Amino acid sequence: RTVVRSGLPRRVRPGFWDNSGRCCGTAGVLALACDRHAENRDRLDFASVLVDDLAARATVDAEGACWSNYEHRVTPSDLEPRTGWAMGSAGIIRELLRYARIGTGADPAYAVTWPDHPAVATGRCRAHPGHYV
Structure with a gap:
């Protein structure tokens, strides 16, 4: 509830939530929201x-979509789009694809898991029927 009520992904002031990335931005919170749905x-x-916010912040052209982040400690504050996992399009796209898959009723787990990412708990625990494992 704290995250949902925090005001994210609205930008309250410069430097507050100007990040779309997977590591520490809107896509990372989207991962949490999808985990909560699955579990x-x-x-x-x-x-x-969160998906609407990512869509609104995307730069779309003939080559595809990308996202820029903002850094209010440097000038200029808008950063070049990145392609990588943590702060770039790769991590954002992974979360958008998962959200789209969940929306069709498909398996809410990731299509490809990473070794350091815990598995999504989607099965009920026999000892505690109200919990998922």
Whole structure:
């Protein structure tokens, strides 16, 4: 609830939430929202807000889509788009693809898992039927 009520992904002031990346931005929060859906059957309302924000902040051209982040400690503050996992398009796209897959009713787990990413708990625990494992 704290994350949902925090005001994210709205930019409250310069430097507050000017990041779309997977490591510490909107795409990372989208991962959490999708995990909550997979593990607890939470609604996707907050995830949809995050997806709308990512779509609004995307730069789309003939070559595809990319996202820029902002750094309010340097000039100019808008950073060049990156392609990488943590702060770039690769991490953002992975979360958008997962959200799209969940929206079709498909498996909410990641299509490809990474060794350092915990598996999504999607099965009920026999000892505690209200919990997922």
